[in-house]
Amino acid sequence: xxxxxxxxxxxxxxxxxxxxxxxxxxxxxAGALALTAAGVRGPALAEGKIPGIRKSRYSTSExxxxxxxxxxxxxxxxxxxxxxxxxxxxxxLKTRPWSVSVEGEVKRPRTFGIEELLKFPQEERIYRLRCVxxxxxxxxxxxxxxxxxxxxxxxxxxxxxxEFVTALQPENMPGVRLPVLEWPYLEGLRIDEAxxxxxxxxxxxxxxxxxxxNGAPVRLVVPWKYGFKSAKSLVRIxxxxxxxxxxxxxxxxxxxxxxxxxxxEVDHPRWSQVTEKRLGEDRFFxxxxxxxxxxxxxxxVAGMYAGMDLKKFF
Amino acid sequence: MAEVPAAARGARQAxxxxxxxxxxxxxxxxxxxxxxxxxxxxxxxxxxxxxxSLGTNPTEFVLRTLGDWTLIFLCITLAVTPLRKLTGWNxxxxxxxxxxxxxxxxxxxxFTTYVVLDRGLDVVAIPRDILKRPxxxxxxxCFVLMIPLAAxxxxxxxxxxxxERWQALHRFVYFIAIGGVVHFWWLVKRDITQPAxxxxxxxxxxxxxLLAAARARS
Numbered sequence: 001x002x003x004x005x006x007x008x009x010x011x012x013x014x015x016x017x018x019x020x021x022x023x024x025x026x027x028x029x030a031g032a033l034a035l036t037a038a039g040v041r042g043p044a045l046a047e048g049k050i051p052g053i054r055k056s057r058y059s060t061s062e063x064x065x066x067x068x069x070x071x072x073x074x075x076x077x078x079x080x081x082x083x084x085x086x087x088x089x090x091x092x093l094k095t096r097p098w099s100v101s102v103e104g105e106v107k108r109p110r111t112f113g114i115e116e117l118l119k120f121p122q123e124e125r126i127y128r129l130r131c132v133x134x135x136x137x138x139x140x141x142x143x144x145x146x147x148x149x150x151x152x153x154x155x156x157x158x159x160x161x162x163e164f165v166t167a168l169q170p171e172n173m174p175g176v177r178l179p180v181l182e183w184p185y186l187e188g189l190r191i192d193e194a195x196x197x198x199x200x201x202x203x204x205x206x207x208x209x210x211x212x213x214n215g216a217p218v219r220l221v222v223p224w225k226y227g228f229k230s231a232k233s234l235v236r237i238x239x240x241x242x243x244x245x246x247x248x249x250x251x252x253x254x255x256x257x258x259x260x261x262x263x264x265e266v267d268h269p270r271w272s273q274v275t276e277k278r279l280g281e282d283r284f285f286x287x288x289x290x291x292x293x294x295x296x297x298x299x300x301v302a303g304m305y306a307g308m309d310l311k312k313f314f
Numbered sequence: 315m316a317e318v319p320a321a322a323r324g325a326r327q328a329x330x331x332x333x334x335x336x337x338x339x340x341x342x343x344x345x346x347x348x349x350x351x352x353x354x355x356x357x358x359x360x361x362x363x364x365x366x367s368l369g370t371n372p373t374e375f376v377l378r379t380l381g382d383w384t385l386i387f388l389c390i391t392l393a394v395t396p397l398r399k400l401t402g403w404n405x406x407x408x409x410x411x412x413x414x415x416x417x418x419x420x421x422x423x424x425f426t427t428y429v430v431l432d433r434g435l436d437v438v439a440i441p442r443d444i445l446k447r448p449x450x451x452x453x454x455x456c457f458v459l460m461i462p463l464a465a466x467x468x469x470x471x472x473x474x475x476x477x478e479r480w481q482a483l484h485r486f487v488y489f490i491a492i493g494g495v496v497h498f499w500w501l502v503k504r505d506i507t508q509p510a511x512x513x514x515x516x517x518x519x520x521x522x523x524l525l526a527a528a529r530a531r532s
Binding site: 065069077084133135137178180181251267269271274275279285286287288 | 434
């Protein structure tokens with residue numbers, strides 16, 4: 001299997017859209033039928049179409065993975081460290097009522113109910129998601145830019161970083177019984193990263209509400225960073241002066257840094273980041289492709305890191 | 315209640331006697347059955363790939379499953395001696411080479427999957443991985459160490475080397491098994507449950523030998 005850059009796709013490899021849609025429709029229908037017949041509860045899928053979704057110029061033209069692939073392969077350690085389990089377990093997550101408290105170094109701290117967040121103008125953003133484990137998926141998120149929310153609370157001059165705190169529901173999350181990570185899971189961004197137009201608060205996937213295992217009801221999506229930076233199921237957003245210590249940094253600071261930008265030149269101590277397996281392309285085995293600097297979003301984001309030693313600030 | 319241990323002892327003696335008296339043909343049948351059963355994990359993987367039922371990341375699934383079965387067969391191989399001594403079923407020894415060769419069979423496929431499907435035959439990245447990543451260094455070393463063991467597994471090789479030297483060489487399997495568990499342990503990100511289970515099983519299998527050796531000396 002030769003390694004090709006991700007953009008290098010032969011025309012013969014591209015399936016016409018009607019055909020792949022039909023095929024996936026068929027697979028999904030067959031799967032649902034089989035599950036119903038077996039009396040098995042399917043993966044936790046949220047219902048509900050999100051109205052008035054606009055297209056975005058920030059979307060990649062690459063083919064998104066199917067809904068099934070995106071919703072059955074999830075790192076959601078609060079449920080289980082296995083990637084196939086959250087699809088079965090995350091249905092227990094209580095997502096209504098839900099609110100996100102936005103606080104800290106802001107002039108107008110306030111709490112947003114999920115209904116209010118859904119009223120922001122929603123866009124479809126088809127992004128590449130590159131996991132630190134060496135795989136990637138193309139995902140059609142629905143959401144809005146984080147800076148739109150920030151504007152409403154008016155960060156002060158002291159707001160240098162943003163801290164994202166995620167849900168902790170011990171009665172619904174079997175994974176938090178073990179101290180695998182520090183709970184609640186905590187993430188953070190530098191203020192300019194958070195305010196960047198690519199940084200998304202996602203509320204949906206494939207035009208519908210986010211499934212629980214993908215971080216319902218609202219999550220962060222930062223496409224030029226490794227997937228764990230895109231914290232799921234947010235409950236609190238704090239504008240702060242000091243750089244937060246994120247969950248993975250606390251767990252293994254020599255392996256995971258605060259920035260965690262996708263960078264093929266900085267290896268994870270235990271594995272190379274030069275290549276990735278692109279999942280969800282309907283093949284027997286995923287293609288091995290070269291990982292791009294900033295996950296291919298360098299044109300938009302590289303400026304934020306000008307003059308920074310990215311080997312030191314990994 | 316007092317009867318239970320006696321009955322259990324009786325049953326154990328009965329099975330011991332029956333087990334010890336197994337005819338050569340019966341052992342051959344058991345061996346043939348286990349030979350086929352040992353191929354089942356591979357058959358499941360092949361079917362899964364063809365039916366696309368291995369989930370979103372088939373490469374990862376195949377790689378992990380082949381690694382798992384390498385460790386399982388290493389443990390089974392190492393379980394033969396303790397089991398034989400505890401039960402008196404000496405015929406178990408006749409299965410040991412097959413189990414060992416299956417461990418080698420699965421590790422060859424595990425390594426091939428890593429080289430071809432996981433790393434995409436990247437001739438630059440693979441040697442660098444092996445040198446730089448401790449878990450791959452350990453895994454690769456164990457794989458290489460298994461080659462001479464597989465190559466000297468025939469009766470002719472036992473004769474050529476002489477029993478003593480052959481046994482000395484094949485004691486490497488202890489280090490290989492420990493290295494295999496370390497390889498798995500160092501690979502996982504946070505949740506060490508699975509490698510810990512292998513470590514416990516291996517500790518029991520190797521601990522038995524240490525105890526037996528200590529008892530023989532005293």
